[in-house]
Amino acid sequence: MNITQNQTRPVFPFTAIVGQEEMKLSLVLNVIDPQIGGVMIMGDRGTGKSTTIRAIADLLPEIEVVVDDIFNSHPSDYNLMSDLVKQQIQKGKTISTYFVKVPMIDLPLGATEDRLCGTIDIEKALNQGIKAFEPGLLAKANRGILYVDEVNLLDDHLVDILLDSAASGWNTVEREGISVRHPSRFVLVGSGNPEEGELRPQLLDRFGMHAEIRTVKDPSLRVQIVEQRAKFDQDPYSCIQEFQEKQNQLKSTIILAQDKLSKVNIDYDLKVKISQICGILNVDGLRGDIVTNRAAKAFAAYQNKDEVSLEDIKAVITLCLRHRLRKDPLDTIDSGTKVNQVVNDILN
Incomplete structure (x- = not known):
């Protein structure tokens, strides 16, 4: 390795x-x-x-991929598998895998x-x-x-x-x-x-x-x-070594969050508040609602929590909605102040 x-x-x-x-x-x-x-x-x-x-x-x-497959197919998840690999599995063939x-x-x-x-x-x-x-x-x-x-x-x-x-x-x-x-x-x-x-x-x-x-x-x-960059350019491997422990910790947190994600719940009242905010901000369609719900659950999983809290929603909602407020292509993207204002009114 x-x-x-x-x-x-x-x-x-x-x-x-x-x-x-x-x-x-x-x-x-x-x-x-x-x-x-x-x-x-x-x-x-x-x-x-x-x-x-x-x-x-x-x-x-x-990630684990199937050998000689040009699509990085997953060995067991049908949604991440090419038709050729599916056919091999249906015929009962043994599939070799490796990690990349x-x-x-x-x-x-x-x-x-x-x-x-x-x-x-x-x-x-x-x-x-x-x-x-x-x-x-x-x-x-x-x-x-x-x-x-x-x-x-x-x-x-x-x-x-x-x-x-x-x-x-x-x-x-x-x-x-x-x-x-x-x-x-x-x-x-x-x-x-x-x-x-x-x-x-x-x-x-x-x-x-x-x-x-x-x-x-x-x-x-x-x-x-500037110093951090100069240190990396001078000796990249010692810089990588210096941050190895932090890297491993973050990697473990991400893997844990990926496993936990499906078990995270978001209360019905919080879902209503998210949709209320989207309605007040006049966000077209329902993508804003869906993405905010998903991001809040991912953030809760990242914090190793089972339930989404108000703080989790506050942490992600501006990132999910600020670019959905533009109606005119000539408008500039709202920097988040408008979203924050409505969020504070509803969530407080």
């Missing part, structure tokens, strides 16, 4: 990242419950967005639809009668994290495909009457700089959470960040 780590490029430890609590919390909650629907991270240049996203992927426990790091896939801005979804070799299909599928990034990202930097500059059509796959957990490629469908469950993380343009409200609404990143103003904190 150590040999593999030494051969790969060292990743800055997640627990060594100073500040940016909104972004860190959003990522952790999406990892605990991927059905929250991903996170959109908007903020200034040079605030460690990419570093933090790579760090959370590196922190996660390894959680896939962290970058979507480049210039990517085409074929690169994203995959392609079918029509010639092989017609001549040899076999479905020769060349997997795209959605196949490689199954059970992992798909990261789109500068998502606000990505073609709207591709963003639609991404969000549809993230929501349904499946990707279907159809060409000339031939169809291939495969699992595509991933945590979608988008980042961008508001100065370069905003996403349309309809697309923004499809992201589960929205974290705002601001440049740290406190001089002593800035020095701490």
